[in-house]
Each structure stands twice: as structure tokens, then as C-alpha cells.
């Protein structure tokens with residue numbers, strides 16, 4: 294094989310001229326007179342055999358020579374013109390771009406053309422500029438282009454009498470003013486569509502349509518589909534000036550619309566601005582899913598979007614699958630596996646405040662993002678070549694985000710058709726991003742301020758709930774992260790400041806952070822031993838936990854020293870011999886002054902080993918309440934002895 298199999302697909306979204314007078318509610322198809330005057334050439338032509346090629350950007354394009362029968366507008370045209378439209382099949386790859394006109398060989402057509410390069414032409418405003426002869430009539434491919442007339446009645450695309458329409462074009466093109474009396478009679482033979490109403494006809498909840506039926510053609514009749522979620526998108530480095538968040542708000546809104554359909558499993562993730570290396574958009578695959586703003590789409594025959602204070606018109610953007618390879622299955626249906634999806638929004642949209650303010654901008658992004666999911670237009674066949682109303686295998690709707698000419702006023706909200714489509718292609722029961730798999734941190738107990746003598750330390754602890762928590766302690770006031778404590782990454786930290794110091798801890802996980810309150814360790818001067826007198830005692834066993842309460846495992850026993858064995862009230866320290874009796878595990882004991890709530894220092898008084906009775910001499914500081922604290926850092930309750938031989942006072 295010359296290259297790996299791959300497919301491309303894209304789709305166009307067109308916004309049509311909005312009437313300044315009734316912009317809030319109307320949606321107006323440009324008149325034929327407008328179209329005649331804005332187009333470069335109008336011809337009656339017969340397509341010859343098309344062929345495909347790879348353009349300079351690496352994209353597939355279809356080249357169709359036209360044999361010109363008559364030029365109605367445009368001086369000096371040759372007898373043969375070449376129309377180049379994006380998409381096609383080439384060397385095992387395929388691109389299909391809904392909205393782009395397709396030609397059937399020998400089908401006599403009336404074409405409105407715009408020059409896109411040297412010896413290159415494209416159909417004006419996509420499918421709007423192509424009519425096909427059917428008997429006495431001229432019909433658009435998209436015969437149910439829908440909008441509203443200036444009087445707010447629904448617009449209905451109608452057949453035109455060929456002879457009278459051509460006469461109209463000839464007069465208008467030569468500077469005259471003709472009468473638009475060319476519409477065919479309102480009979481069934483004209484293929485006129487039924488009246489469009491704004492009320493949606495409900496479709497059964499379980500639609501009798503295949504998942505494939507909701508997708509665009511991508512490989513033969515096969516549709517494209519992501520095999521797994523989440524799928525991550527980036528925006529380009531060029532923002533949309535004037536749009537909320539520079540365009541990012543619309544991206545988030547669009548993703549939420551698709552993600553939050555709870556009977557499907559779409560999960561698109563917006564990861565912010567790209568590093569600037571993925572700039573191809575729909576022009577070629579570049580390995581990243583991107584949404585790009587203010588893009589030059591002239592090579593597709595699309596002119597810049599135009600905006601004024603009270604109206605806008607043109608093509609808003611294109612979106613689709615830029616690369617697919619391999620297959621995935623859903624039930625008995627097989628899809629080409631989407632590898633890359635992209636959206637390019639047209640240049641000229643910048644500062645289009647009317648568009649940004651009425652929700653249509655959000656709807657446009659949502660529509661194009663829908664194409665990256667592989668979805669077709671709600672009102673057209675899977676290759677966008679015709680209306681879908683006469684194909685019983687397709688659900689067909691005029692009320693949808695995925696309608697080829699988007700309805701105004703939806704503000705990105707999926708309609709019933711859109712829900713059916715996404716639920717059919719991506720069935721599931723996932724309301725992404727919720728229900729959250731991650732519970733954000735929440736602090737249940739704050740670290741407590743303590744007072745400690747100089748030279749000792751304190752252990753600060755925090756209690757917190759949440760999924761997969763991590764901790765980082767800091768020196769300073771809560772929220773100040775400039776001085777993290779190295780290695781202090783657990784729910785507790787032991788500190789031994791030389792002066793009074795404030796600490797706090799940040800508890801984090803993948804879905805959030807929580808800052809603790811500040812806790813201050815107040816350092817008091819050491820107990821003055823200098824100047825104190827030492828009083829010798831007859832050695833006396835002041836504590837023996839055997840037969841009483843042992844020192845609890847990993848816990849503290851508070852014990853009053855004064856008044857026992859001759860230790861006088863006001864004693865500040867004592868000379869002792871401590872014994873750990875036949876411990877069952879390894880551990881250590883720390884003795885420090887009372888009262889019971891005093892912070893524990895770091896130093897140990899005695900280290901003990903399992904099965905060995907060990908003793909050690911020590912001088913212990915007695916708290917102002919006459920007590921000491923005996924902390925057992927061991928996994929088992931400990932029998933403990935203290936013999937006192939003297940005290941300081």
C-alpha cells in the first residue's frame with residue numbers, strides 16, 4: 294500500500310442573510326436576485342467525469358471539468374471550466390463534505406460560480422448555487438432549505454420554471470430589472486415540500502432507525518465513530534475577538550450540550566489553547582483535535598463572514614472528521630474509527646456582537662462539534678446530496694442543531710432529533726462530566742494551635758475526606774504557598790520551630806483542593822533549670838502500669854507526678870529510671886510535660902524492642918499542672934515503669 298488507509302470528512306454550516314428589520318426572530322434565504330448579483334459567473338453546463346487529487350495542503354479534492362453550454366453571466370469564459378471542491382476518494386482514502394456540491398456526469402445543471410484560483414472555480418455559497426434541470430423545472434439539491442420570509446411565514450424552497458428563470462437571470466445579469474414570475478405552480482409535480490411548521494412532530498422514543506443512518510458517509514456508505522471516550526480538544530492560538538472567553542465559552546457550551554445528554558456516553562474534554570503546532574484544521578490531519586477561529590476558508594469557495602450592528606451573513610464554519618482508520622462495531626453495525634476531528638470557524642466573525650449575544654454562536658459551535666461526532670445533517674441524506682424527507686430509512690427533522698441551515702434561537706440546546714442521533718451512535722447512560730468519579734477534598738478537622746517549650750516540637754494534623762487525597766504542608770498563613778515544607782506530604786507533620794511559627798496544609802486531588810486554617814505553634818522559653826535546686830529522694834516506683842492501665846498503643850497516658858513518692862508540689866523536673874516491660878512489638882516512648890493537651894515533642898525517652906525488657910535513665914520535665922505525658926509509639930499497649938530518684942524545684 295502506498296499509504297495507510299484513512300478517511301476525511303467535513304461539513305459546512307451556512308448562516309444565511311439575516312434581515313436587519315426582524316433579526317430577532319427571522320432567518321431569510323437570500324433572494325435569487327441577491328445571489329445573481331453576488332456571484333462571479335452563471336453558466337448552464339454539463340459535468341464531465343470527475344477525478345480526485347491531493348492538494349498542496351495534503352487534502353483530497355475533487356476536480357470536475359464542465360462543458361459550458363451557455364454563459365449567462367461572466368465575460369470571456371472558456372468553453373470548459375474546472376470546478377474544484379474539497380473532498381473525494383483518493384488512493385484508499387476518502388473525504389466527504391456535506392454541503393459541498395457533488396456532480397453527476399451528464400446531468401445538465403445551472404451553476405452560480407466563484408473563481409477560487411487560477412483556472413479554479415467553486416460553486417457560490419455551496420449548495421445554494423447549484424440547480425439541476427428536471428423536465429421543465431430547475432431544482433436545488435437541497436430542496437428544503439428552510440428559513441422565514443420577511444413577513445415571518447415559513448420559507449419553502451420551490452421549483453423554478455427553467456425557461457422563465459433563465460430569462461430572469463439573463464435580464465438581471467445584463468443590468469436590467471426582471472419580474473420574478475418564474476416559480477413553478479404549487480402542485481405536487483413541482484416536488485414542493487410540505488409546509489414547514491415550527492412545531493416538532495414527536496418521533497417514537499425508540500426510533501426505528503439504525504445508528505449508521507444518523508452518520509455521514511465516510512468510507513463508502515460506512516459512517517465514522519469514535520471508539521472510546523474521553524476525547525480531548527484544543528483551541529488554536531488565535532482567539533475569536535469579541536466572543537465570550539475569546540471563543541472558549543462557546544466551546545465549553547458546545548461540549549456540555551453533547552456531553553450532558555444522559556442517554557449517551559459522549560465525553561469531549563476541552564484542554565485549553567494548543568501549543569501552536571497544530572494548525573491544519575480540516576485542511577489536513579495534524580494529529581490533534583482542534584477548534585480554530587478566524588480561519589481563511591477561501592480555498593473551499595467560502596468568503597469571509599460579514600457582520601454589522603444589526604445583521605450577519607455567510608458561512609460560519611466547517612467541522613468534521615479529519616482522519617479515520619480501522620473499524621469499530623456497535624451491535625451489528627460497523628463504523629470507521631474516528632482518529633481526529635476538527636472545526637474551523639470562518640474569518641470575519643470577530644466582534645460580531647449580535648451573533649455572540651443571541652446564542653446562535655453557541656449553536657454554530659455545537660453544530661460543527663456534532664459533525665466531529667460523525668453526525669449528518671438532520672434534514673439531508675447521509676451524503677448531504679438531497680433532502681431526507683423522502684427516504685424512509687432516515688429520521689428527518691427541520692428542528693435540530695444538526696439542521697443544515699441552523700435555526701436561530703436554540704442557544705446550543707440539543708433538540709429531539711439531535712438526542713436521537715447521539716443516543717443511537719453513542720448509546721450509554723453517562724452524564725459526563727458527572728456523576729463525578731472524584732469527590733473534591735473537604736477538611737473535617739483543622740490543625741490546632743499549640744504552645745510548646747523551646748527545644749521541643751509539635752505534631753500538627755488535619756482530617757479530610759475526598760478521593761485519593763494528597764497533602765502539602767506550608768510555613769505561613771493559610772493560602773500562602775511560597776514556603777512548602779519538604780517531605781511534609783501526609784495528614785500530619787511534626788515540627789520543632791525555634792520561634793513561634795504558623796503552618797497550614799493544602800489537601801488536593803484531581804478534582805479540587807482545600808486549604809486548612811492556619812495553626813500557630815507558640816514557642817515558650819525552656820523551663821529554667823538554672824537556679825533550681827535538686828532534691829534527692831529515696832528511689833521510689835512512682836508508676837507501674839502492670840495490674841492497671843497500660844500505655845495505649847500509639848497513644849498517650851497522662852500521669853500526675855507531684856504528691857507521689859515525695860515529689861513536691863511545684864517540682865519542675867524529675868530524675869527517673871524508665872522501663873519498658875516485655876513489649877510485644879518494637880516501639881519507643883516519649884515523655885513530655887503535661888497537661889494532657891500539650892503538643893508532643895520529637896525526641897524519644899526510650900526505644901524498646903519486642904520481647905526485651907529495657908530501662909533507661911532520664912530527666913523529665915513536669916508540667917505546670919504537676920503531670921507528665923507518656924506517649925507510646927508502638928502498635929501494642931505497653932507495660933511501663935517509672936522509678937523516681939529526685940526532683941528539681
Ligand SMILES: [Zn+2]
Nearest residue numbers: 304305306697
Ligand atoms: Zn453542518
